[in-house]
Amino acid sequence: xxxxxxxxxxxxxxxxxxxxxxxxxxxxxxxxxxxxxxxxxxxxxxxxxxxxxxxxxxxxxxxxxxxxxxxxxxxxxxxxxxxxxxxxxxxxxxxxxxxxxxxxxxxxxxxxxxxxxxxxxxxxxxxxxxxxxxxxxxxxxxxxxxxxxxxxxxxxxxxxxxxxxxxxxxxxxxxxxxxxxxxxxxxxxxxxxxxxxxxxxxxxxxxxxxxxxxxxxxxxxxxxxxxxxxxxxxxxxxxxxxxxxxxxxxxxxxxxxxxxxxxxxxxxxxxxxxxxxxxxxxxxxxxxxxxxxxxxxxxxxxxxxxxxxxxxxxxxxxxxxx
Amino acid sequence: xxxxxxxxxxxxxxxxxxxxxxxxxxxxxxxxxxxxxxxxxxxxxxxxxxxxxxxxxxxxxxxxxxxxxxxxxxxxxxxxxxxxxxxxxxxxxxxxxxxxxxxxxxxxxxxxxxxxxxxxxxxxxxxxxxxxxxxxxxxxxxxxxxxxxxxxxxxxxxxxxxxxxxxxxxxxxxxxxxxxxxxxxxxxxxxxxxxxxxxxxxxxxxxxxxxxxxxxxxxxxxxxxxxxxxxxxxxxxxxxxxxxxxxxxxxxxxxxxxxxxxxxxxxxxxxxxxxxxxxxxxxxxxxxxxxxxxxxxxxxxxxxxxxxxxxxxxxxxxxxxx
Numbered sequence: 001x002x003x004x005x006x007x008x009x010x011x012x013x014x015x016x017x018x019x020x021x022x023x024x025x026x027x028x029x030x031x032x033x034x035x036x037x038x039x040x041x042x043x044x045x046x047x048x049x050x051x052x053x054x055x056x057x058x059x060x061x062x063x064x065x066x067x068x069x070x071x072x073x074x075x076x077x078x079x080x081x082x083x084x085x086x087x088x089x090x091x092x093x094x095x096x097x098x099x100x101x102x103x104x105x106x107x108x109x110x111x112x113x114x115x116x117x118x119x120x121x122x123x124x125x126x127x128x129x130x131x132x133x134x135x136x137x138x139x140x141x142x143x144x145x146x147x148x149x150x151x152x153x154x155x156x157x158x159x160x161x162x163x164x165x166x167x168x169x170x171x172x173x174x175x176x177x178x179x180x181x182x183x184x185x186x187x188x189x190x191x192x193x194x195x196x197x198x199x200x201x202x203x204x205x206x207x208x209x210x211x212x213x214x215x216x217x218x219x220x221x222x223x224x225x226x227x228x229x230x231x232x233x234x235x236x237x238x239x240x241x242x243x244x245x246x247x248x249x250x251x252x253x254x255x256x257x258x259x260x261x262x263x264x265x266x267x268x269x270x271x272x273x274x275x276x277x278x279x280x281x282x283x284x285x286x287x288x289x290x291x292x293x294x295x296x297x298x299x300x301x302x303x304x305x306x307x308x309x310x311x312x313x314x315x316x317x318x319x320x321x322x
Numbered sequence: 323x324x325x326x327x328x329x330x331x332x333x334x335x336x337x338x339x340x341x342x343x344x345x346x347x348x349x350x351x352x353x354x355x356x357x358x359x360x361x362x363x364x365x366x367x368x369x370x371x372x373x374x375x376x377x378x379x380x381x382x383x384x385x386x387x388x389x390x391x392x393x394x395x396x397x398x399x400x401x402x403x404x405x406x407x408x409x410x411x412x413x414x415x416x417x418x419x420x421x422x423x424x425x426x427x428x429x430x431x432x433x434x435x436x437x438x439x440x441x442x443x444x445x446x447x448x449x450x451x452x453x454x455x456x457x458x459x460x461x462x463x464x465x466x467x468x469x470x471x472x473x474x475x476x477x478x479x480x481x482x483x484x485x486x487x488x489x490x491x492x493x494x495x496x497x498x499x500x501x502x503x504x505x506x507x508x509x510x511x512x513x514x515x516x517x518x519x520x521x522x523x524x525x526x527x528x529x530x531x532x533x534x535x536x537x538x539x540x541x542x543x544x545x546x547x548x549x550x551x552x553x554x555x556x557x558x559x560x561x562x563x564x565x566x567x568x569x570x571x572x573x574x575x576x577x578x579x580x581x582x583x584x585x586x587x588x589x590x591x592x593x594x595x596x597x598x599x600x601x602x603x604x605x606x607x608x609x610x611x612x613x614x615x616x617x618x619x620x621x622x623x624x625x626x627x628x629x630x631x632x633x634x635x636x637x638x639x640x641x642x643x644x
Contacts, residue, residue, distance in 0.1 A: 047430030077399045083423025087448045097419040101405025104422070108369030126409045 004030045007309060010191035010223070011035045014204020015053040016070045016238055017230055017295075018197035019060035021308075024301030025195070026061055026131045028309065033131035034187040035061075036214075038199070039116070040143040040172055040207035041154040045093050046084055048103040049110055052155070053204065054120055054133065055102060062127035064098075070238070073098040092160045117181045134187055136211045139178040143203050144171040154203065163240040167247045172207050180213035188217040193312045194265070196227035198293060200241040201260045202248065209264070218264060224312035225265035227286075228304075229254040232294060233273040253277060258284035267311060269293060269304075326352045329631060332513035332545070333357045336526020337375040338392045338560055339552055339617075340519035341382035343630075346623030347517070348383055348453045350631065355453040356509040357383075358536075360521070361438070362465040362494055362529035363476040367415050368406060370425040371432055374477070375526065376442055376455065377424060384449035386420075392560070395420040414482045439503045456509055458533040459500040465525050466493040476525065485562040489569045494529050502535035510539040515634045516587070518549035520615060522563040523582045524570065531586070540586060546634035547587035549608075550615060550626075551576040555595040559616060575599065580606035589633060591615060591626075 009031050013022055018037070025033045038053040052071070059065040059073055066072045076096035085091045095103065102123065109119045115138045124133040143154040147165035157163065188194060199205055209215045218225070230236045234253045245252040251259065254270040258281040261268065268286040270277065271293045281288040289311055295301045331353050335344055340359070347355045360375040374393070381387040381395055388394045398418035407413045417425065424445065431441045437460045446455040465476040469487035479485065510516060521527055531537045540547070552558045556575045567574040573581065576592040580603040583590065590608040592599065593615045603610040611633050617623045 046426045047433055048426065075401075077401050077419055079397075079399050079419035080402060080423035080426065083420045084427055087424070087427045087445065089427060097399055097401035097422070098405045100419070100422060100426070101402035102409070104368045104370065104402065104426075105406055105409045105411060111369055123409065 006030055006032050007192045007313065008032050008190055009034070009193045009195060009309075010187045011195045011197055012199075012205055012208050013053075013057060013197040014038045014199030015041075015056045017236075018053070018199040018204065019056045019065070020295040020301050021195065021197045021228060021305060022057055022131065023060055023298065024295065024303070024305030025308075026129075027298065027302045028305055031305070031309065034134055034191070035131055036134045036136050036184050036187065036208055037120075038204045038208055039135050039137065040141045040175070040203070041158070042140070042142065043153055043155050045095060045103070046089055048100070048107045050093070050095065050103050051106065051120075054135070055099065057133055058102075058120075058124055058127055058129065061124070061129045061131055061133070064127070072096055093155060094159075115181075117183055121183075132183070132187065134184045135181050136184050136208045136214055137178040138181050139174060141172055141174045141178050141207055141211070143207060144173055145169075146171070158240075163243070167240070167244045170202060170206075170248070172210060175207060175210045176212065178211045180211050180217070184211075185213060185217045188214070188221045188223075191221055191223040193224045193226065193309070194218060194221060195308060196225075196261060196265055198228040198230035198237075200230065200236070200239055200244070201257055202241065202244055202250075205260075215264070226267045226269060226308055226312060227257065227261040227265040228269045228293060228308070229257045229271065229274070231257060231274065232271040237294060254288075255280045255284065258286045258288075262286055269308060269311070328352055328354050329514045329635065330354050330512055331356070331515045331517060331631075332509045333517045333519055334521075334527055334530050335375075335379060335519040336360045336521030337363075337378040339558075340375070340521040340526065341378045341387070342617040342623050343517065343519045343550060343627060344379055344453065345382055345620065346617065346625070346627030347630075348451075349620065349624045350627055353627070353631065356456055356513070357453055358456045358458050358506045358509065358530055359442075360526045360530055361457050361459065362463045362497070362525070363480070364462070364464065365475055365477045367417060367425070368411055370422070370429045372415070372417065372425050372477075373428065373442075376457070377421065379455055380424075380442075380446055380449055380451065383446070383451045383453055383455070386449070394418055415477060416481075437503075439505055443505075454505070454509065456506045457503050458506050458530045458536055460503050461496060461500040463494055463496045463500050463529055463533070465529060466495055467491075468493070480562075485565070489562070489566045492524060492528075492570070494532060497529060497532045498534065500533045502533050502539070506533075507535060507539045510536070510543045510545070513543055513545040515546045515548065515631070516540060516543060517630060518547075518583060518587055520550040520552035520559075522552065522558070522561055522566070523579055524563065524566055524572075527582075537586070548589045548591060548630055548634060549579065549583040549587040550591040550630070551579045551593065551596065553579060553596065554593040554616060576610075577602045577606065580608045580610075584608055591630060591633070
């Protein structure tokens with residue numbers, strides 16, 4: 001690879017879908033990857049600070065993720081949770097023993113006053129990850145979901161209630177007061193390419209973009225900007241984004257995604273199944289590009305990542321002398 | 323057992339040796355047992371509050387103790403500690419996953435402001451323990467051990483350094499300011515029999531007796547008072563009490579124990595191997611009673627417990643009509 005041009009890529013990512021494209025980008029030898037993850041589904045469990053989306057990124061990029069369920073750590077046990085259940089604690093949030101080790105570490109360092117960004121960075125390094133895992137803010141932002149039964153924390157809605165209740169309203173506690181993390185601003189400013197992952201636009205990407213200063217930094221960045229739709233024929237691969245967008249009066253398809261990201265990214269990668277939506281996406285001011293966006297194998301992830309790079313830098317030689 | 327007289331027994335106990343006689347007493351159907359445990363070897367690990375002696379009592383009385391090593395929980399895993407090690411934490415304190423569940427629970431409740439005595443009580447109940455597990459104080463008392471390399475926390479000395487350094491001095495941080503827990507005072511006042519377990523007199527029993535008000539409550543109690551020597555022929559079964567007593571200029575045998583407990587308990591149960599020390603023990607103002615004090619099986623523990631009861635209540639019918 002001597003003579004390869006390294007592209008600085010900054011990815012905005014939620015949990016599972018974000019982690020998949022992060023893996024694809026991280027596998028490209030000509031990419032220096034920074035991932036700005038979502039912290040708005042963080043919550044306190046048993047006095048420990050749990051950061052599900054950041055941990056999914058970390059475990060995925062470290063290749064210790066449980067590939068069967070897409071989250072959590074492989075070779076996991078649940079002995080700590082067994083004790084907590086015996087002691088009468090609510091244990092609907094299935095936290096494994098290896099995972100608890102990270103939550104214990106994170107909580108210890110947060111209590112000591114360390115910046116959450118530094119904790120995430122050190123965790124990624126300890127797990128041998130070359131990509132930078134960044135937080136949009138070091139402040140606490142928490143998604144709240146209004147259902148007919150009242151307001152729920154995101155994990156109550158997502159895990160305890162399994163996304164069953166209709167979503168009437170979303171709120172992000174602390175978002176307006178949050179200050180952007182300097183590392184995230186720097187990664188947006190320095191990027192050659194900014195990618196918005198095929199994550200839930202409403203609860204994964206919105207609370208990243210909503211941190212004051214983050215959207216401005218993205219807009220002002222000279223980088224190429226490409227979003228990837230999480231929809232395939234009006235359905236998302238995982239999670240409640242489709243139902244949630246419908247419930248909140250948005251179009252639950254790639255056009256709805258284009259409405260969200262218009263003005264933030266120039267291109268939207270959509271699935272071949274959604275090719276018929278191309279004109280509607282153009283009408284939103286985005287340039288569609290068709291691909292196969294279902295990512296199952298590492299090959300799927302790497303291929304999609306390469307296609308995104310090629311879209312961004314078409315006509316620009318990826319290797320010197322090519 | 324109809325008509326049985328129930329004896330209220332309050333045991334002062336450290337870790338492993340204390341837990342063994344606690345098991346024996348708890349197995350007697352005519353005993354209502356309260357155990358005042360040692361909290362001076364408590365410490366913070368990874369931001370969690372660990373209470374080794376109280377947990378050894380809890381796990382022993384709940385019959386979930388790891389019988390091979392005498393502490394910790396059976397069927398234990400170490401996945402959380404693996405993660406912490408990966409993250410660069412010191413992991414010389416071998417904390418298992420089931421055990422972590424309890425430390426997480428305890429820490430959460432302490433942070434919430436709950437009294438440690440109530441946490442210990444609720445933990446014991448959740449583990450199905452009939453005996454009361456009490457703390458001498460709800461304040462923090464911590465044993466410090468001076469060695470030639472400086473002051474160590476008790477767990478640093480005991481676990482990390484495996485008791486290898488010579489002990490030059492002991493200190494109990496917070497002891498003079500500690501307030502006695504009301505439940506401990508009540509259990510001493512209400513007892514028919516107070517037993518001092520065959521635990522380390524210097525680092526297990528001393529920091530219980532040293533909580534202001536505890537020794538006075540013991541002295542003022544109308545209960546029978548019996549101590550059990552941890553020595554067998556000048557050696558202790560487990561732990562550093564013998565070397566520690568020698569290093570600090572005390573007699574490292576049952577006579578040294580009698581010197582410590584004289585005036586606090588009327589009788590001292592010693593091993594048959596130490597029968598020759600009987601006169602020296604009498605010279606300390608204690609009445610010796612010979613027994614087999616090595617406790618390996620539950621039968622050993624129950625037999626010794628029964629002998630202690632018989633010593634206390636000789637001539638007093640244990641059952642109505644007997």
